[in-house]
Structures are given as C-alpha cells and as structure tokens.
Amino acid sequence: MSSAAGSRVFSVEVFPPKTEQGIGRLEREFAQLASLSPAYVSVTCAAGPEASERTYRTVVWLRERLGADADVAPHIVAVGATRPSLRAILSRYRALGIRHLVVVRGDAPTGVATMTGEFPHAGDLIAFIRAETGAAFHIEAAAHPEFHPEATTAEADLTHFVHKVAAGADSALTQCFYNADAYFSFVDSCVRRGLALPIVPGIMPITGYERLVRFCAAAGVEIPRWLRLRLDGLAGQPETLVAFGADVIGRLCERLLAGGAPGLHFYSMNRAEPTATLWKRLGLVRPSQRPPGETTVSAGEPERCPAHRMAAQPSVEESLVELVEERPRAGQLAPSNARRPSPPPRC
Numbered sequence: 171m172s173s174a175a176g177s178r179v180f181s182v183e184v185f186p187p188k189t190e191q192g193i194g195r196l197e198r199e200f201a202q203l204a205s206l207s208p209a210y211v212s213v214t215c216a217a218g219p220e221a222s223e224r225t226y227r228t229v230v231w232l233r234e235r236l237g238a239d240a241d242v243a244p245h246i247v248a249v250g251a252t253r254p255s256l257r258a259i260l261s262r263y264r265a266l267g268i269r270h271l272v273v274v275r276g277d278a279p280t281g282v283a284t285m286t287g288e289f290p291h292a293g294d295l296i297a298f299i300r301a302e303t304g305a306a307f308h309i310e311a312a313a314h315p316e317f318h319p320e321a322t323t324a325e326a327d328l329t330h331f332v333h334k335v336a337a338g339a340d341s342a343l344t345q346c347f348y349n350a351d352a353y354f355s356f357v358d359s360c361v362r363r364g365l366a367l368p369i370v371p372g373i374m375p376i377t378g379y380e381r382l383v384r385f386c387a388a389a390g391v392e393i394p395r396w397l398r399l400r401l402d403g404l405a406g407q408p409e410t411l412v413a414f415g416a417d418v419i420g421r422l423c424e425r426l427l428a429g430g431a432p433g434l435h436f437y438s439m440n441r442a443e444p445t446a447t448l449w450k451r452l453g454l455v456r457p458s459q460r461p462p463g464e465t466t467v468s469a470g471e472p473e474r475c476p477a478h479r480m481a482a483q484p485s486v487e488e489s490l491v492e493l494v495e496e497r498p499r500a501g502q503l504a505p506s507n508a509r510r511p512s513p514p515p516r517c
C-alpha cells in the first residue's frame with residue numbers, strides 16, 4: 171500500500187467482523203478497498219479480551235492479504251485494559267511487525283455502566299505504551315473537533331487533548347463531523363496551544379439517514395439542520411440519498427483538503443463503494459490502480475478472513491450496517507447507540 175497523494179495520508183478503517191455474514195462481507199468488500207491503495211488500514215477494537223482477539227486476527231488476515239510490509243494499524247482501547255493484558259497485546263503486535271497503533275479510551279459495552287481498567291483516559295494508555303515500547307509504534311490519538319460528549323467545557327477538552335499528545339501521540343484522527351469550520355477551529359486552537367502534529371479528519375460516508383442520526387446523537391456530532399432536513403426528505407429514496415450524501419461528503423473533503431488537512435481517514439464500515447466513490451471524486455484513484463475486485467497486492471488470498479468463525483452476536487457496527495443496507499434484524503441494534511457502544515466513537 172502507499173500514500174495516495176503527495177505527503178498527505180489517505181487511509182481507511184475497518185472493523186473486525188463477528189459473524190459469518192460479516193466475515194463474508196469484509197472478504198468481498200476489502201478487495202475493492204485494497205485496490206484504492208490506502209496508506210494504511212486501521213482495525214477497530216472493542217473492550218475486552220474477545221474483542222481484542224478479533225482485532226488481532228483481523229490484523230493478521232490483513233497482513234496476509236496485503237503483504238508483510240503493509241501498514242496495518244490496530245486500535246488499542248484503554249477501557250477494561252490492565253498492564254499485563256496490554257503488555258501481551260503489544261508484544262504480539264510487535265512480533266507481527268506492526269509499527270502503527272490507534273490508541274483510544276474506548277467506551278464500556280452496551281448495558282455495562284462502567285468497566286474497570288488501569289487506564290482511565292487515552293492519555294494514560296499512550297504514556298504507558300511509550301514507556302513500554304519507546305518509539306516502536308507510530309501512535310494515532312483520537313481528536314474531537316466538536317468536542318467529546320463527556321467534556322465539561324471545550325477548553326477542558328482541548329487541554330486534555332494537549333496532554334494526550336504530550337503523552338506521546340504522533341498524529342491524530344478525528345471523530346467525524348459535517349461542519350468543516352469545526353475542524354479548522356479545532357486545528358487553530360491546537361496550533362495556538364503549540365501543537366504541531368498532523369490532525370487528520372475522520373470521514374464517515376453518508377449511507378443512510380437513520381444510521382447517521384443515531385451515530386451523531388450518541389457521539390455528540392452535529393448534523394447541520396439543512397443537511398438533516400434534506401436527508402430526512404430522501405429517507406424513502408436510498409439511491410438518491412446515497413448520491414446526495416456522496417456529494418455532500420465529497421464537498422466536505424474538498425474543502426478540508428483545500429484548507430490544508432494533512433489527509434483523510436475514511437470510516438469504511440466494511441463497505442467499499444461509499445469510500446471508493448469519494449476517492450474517485452477526489453482524484454485519489456491513480457490510473458495504475460486496478461479496477462474494483464482486483465487488489466494491488468500480491469500476497470495471495472487466504473481462504474477466509476480468520477477474524478472469527480465462531481457464531482456470535484453481530485457487533486454494533488455489523489448491526490448498523492445490516493439495519494441500513496441489508497436485511498433489518500429486529501432487536502439486534504443496540505438502542506440509541508451508534509457505531510460503538512455508549513457512546514459510539516463517531517457518527
């Protein structure tokens with residue numbers, strides 16, 4: 171994989187599938203995502219050892235799929251983690267040749283009020299990883315341009331972000347947002363506070379109205395009134411809504427790049443087409459890149475994504491994808507939760 175354009179970094183995020191259906195989807199969709207040659211692929215992680223194992227297996231699969239030099243960045247979550255569990259995870263990833271991590275606090279799973287762990291905030295975890303592994307990993311931290319839902323004040327949230335960076339983050343990926351000014355204002359505030367790290371906008375393609383509303387409500391992300399009303403009006407016309415959403419997000423990306431954003435990180439939700447459409451519009455697909463369905467990598471395809479073959483309840487992400495884009499499965503969507511349990515990380 172390679173960075174798609176100049177020194178800017180264009181990357182994608184996937185989540186570890188939990189069900190047979192989800193594994194099949196990732197296998198199918200990832201061929202097209204790989205054909206975009208993202209600079210790196212990040213893999214989300216939920217709290218707890220089983221989730222961590224799923225992420226690890228997905229990372230292994232991606233490395234087999236993309237080649238030993240491919241930049242694959244597992245997410246590491248603080249919630250529920252202990253020093254020994256973290257040491258074990260870090261040592262496994264180092265043995266695999268992983269050099270890139272996305273380090274976040276995470277949220278307690280749906281229905282669990284709190285989860286004990288030794289790292290109350292992402293900054294504590296970042297400091298621990300730095301102390302344990304020195305410069306072995308490039309560390310991405312999460313940034314919240316519209317401020318984290320638990321923030322007492324914007325200033326306090328910024329101060330915590332500054333401390334998190336000081337703990338050892340190399341760059342940051344943002345929560346999604348639909349207002350470019352929120353991003354520019356956040357970056358300006360960081361610069362005024364002396365930060366110089368790249369803060370890469372997280373981009374969530376719009377593929378469904380309900381999903382967007384649920385995500386954003388739980389993540390504290392504002393959907394501008396004009397956009398909400400337009401999407402609401404298209405709720406019964408999925409194809410028109412997707413085309414409209416692609417245009418809105420395309421314009422948002424263009425504005426961010428014109429304003430100096432150091433790249434874009436696409437939350438693919440294990441769906442290739444919405445991200446691929448945006449990459450085409452932004453001119454990130456180079457002529458040498460192969461058409462969808464073919465990958466640019468040579469490592470041969472393992473027969474199945476080994477993320478998890480065990481039968482399991484779908485993850486929150488899978489439930490959301492199914493709710494909007496596939497057969498609805500009543501009762502499997504965590505109520506009023508978004509992409510990640512209570513609250514989700516982004517819309």
Ligand SMILES: Cc1cc2nc3c(=O)[nH]c(=O)nc-3n(C[C@H](O)[C@H](O)[C@H](O)COP(=O)(O)OP(=O)(O)OC[C@H]3O[C@@H](n4cnc5c(N)ncnc54)[C@H](O)[C@@H]3O)c2cc1C
Nearest residue numbers: 214215245274275276291292312318320321330343345515
């Ligand atoms: C790019 C990205 C990737 C993500 N990936 C995942 C994932 O894989 N899995 C997952 O479960 N979630 C993920 N999330 C969601 C994320 O875990 C949630 O948004 C979570 O609620 C906050 O994570 P954080 O790392 O920003 O936390 P923190 O930086 O710890 O901040 C959380 C809150 O605590 C406050 N805070 C921070 N430090 C202190 C301090 N020292 N003292 C007092 N208050 C403090 C902050 O102001 C903020 O309100 C991701 C989010 C983003 C943006």
